[in-house]
Amino acid sequence: MNTAATGITATANMPLQLIDLTLEYPDGQGTVKALDAVNLGVGAGQMLSLIGPSGSGKSSLLAAAATLIRPASGLVIIDGTTASDLNDAQMTTLRREKVGIIFQQPNLLASLTAVEQLMISDHLRGKPLKPAKARALELLEIVGLADSAKKRPHQLSGGQRQRVNIARALMGEPKVLLVDEPTAALDNTRSESIVRLLAHVTKEFSVATVMVTHDTEFISLTDAVASMRDGVLGLPELVGV
Numbered sequence: 001m002n003t004a005a006t007g008i009t010a011t012a013n014m015p016l017q018l019i020d021l022t023l024e025y026p027d028g029q030g031t032v033k034a035l036d037a038v039n040l041g042v043g044a045g046q047m048l049s050l051i052g053p054s055g056s057g058k059s060s061l062l063a064a065a066a067t068l069i070r071p072a073s074g075l076v077i078i079d080g081t082t083a084s085d086l087n088d089a090q091m092t093t094l095r096r097e098k099v100g101i102i103f104q105q106p107n108l109l110a111s112l113t114a115v116e117q118l119m120i121s122d123h124l125r126g127k128p129l130k131p132a133k134a135r136a137l138e139l140l141e142i143v144g145l146a147d148s149a150k151k152r153p154h155q156l157s158g159g160q161r162q163r164v165n166i167a168r169a170l171m172g173e174p175k176v177l178l179v180d181e182p183t184a185a186l187d188n189t190r191s192e193s194i195v196r197l198l199a200h201v202t203k204e205f206s207v208a209t210v211m212v213t214h215d216t217e218f219i220s221l222t223d224a225v226a227s228m229r230d231g232v233l234g235l236p237e238l239v240g241v
């Protein structure tokens, strides 16, 4: 199968590949097809904007790519590993090690400082605390929060909380970053800076990023856009400079 044809641009290093992905949900007596033979490849250092009307399947695509739901058919390949070949425990490990997920709401723990929010995610992966702190501080600097490492969520703005969320998703050194409406709760200026930051870390850490968004005005900050309709994914179009 020629998967390169579905990628944003041809590249040997494609951390995220979706091949002929079909996903159905039960709906009364029948089923609703949320993903209909979806093919997509996102290369290392590439960021794709995913747009489409409500109910077109964007969240389903992200959930399948994140290995949070198993497709009815087709393949999800993360950094060369075919997720559908794995059992649930192996899939969880793959997700933990290779996938960073950023939701609309940061879901930070109220009692922890910014640096602790990042360290705990490494701690849950069984990693030692000392290098985790160094990496957490480095990531906070990259996302523009060097001076806010000791602040708790209530001391941060919405945009700053989203920056902590982005830094936290990068702690595990993911190969794939899946981002669901990261700017939905933010004003225009903050939205733009968050999309710029996501585009920056995509390049800086060579991750394959897919961002679901309704903010079409910031799509030009990303490399490509693809739109969904009724579970069918259109071909990605290059938009970046």
Ligand SMILES: Nc1ncnc2c1ncn2[C@@H]1O[C@H](COP(=O)(O)OP(=O)(O)OP(=O)(O)O)[C@@H](O)[C@H]1O
Residues within 6 Å of the ligand: 025, 026, 027, 032, 033, 034, 052, 053, 054, 055, 056, 057, 058, 059, 060, 061
């Ligand atoms: N858990 C579920 N059970 C049944 N049907 C579902 C479920 N989740 C989604 N669907 C259906 O699957 C289709 C795709 O939904 P999905 O949430 O992926 O779309 P979306 O493009 O992300 O929408 P939105 O922009 O509103 O978030 C829709 O018809 C939706 O009603």
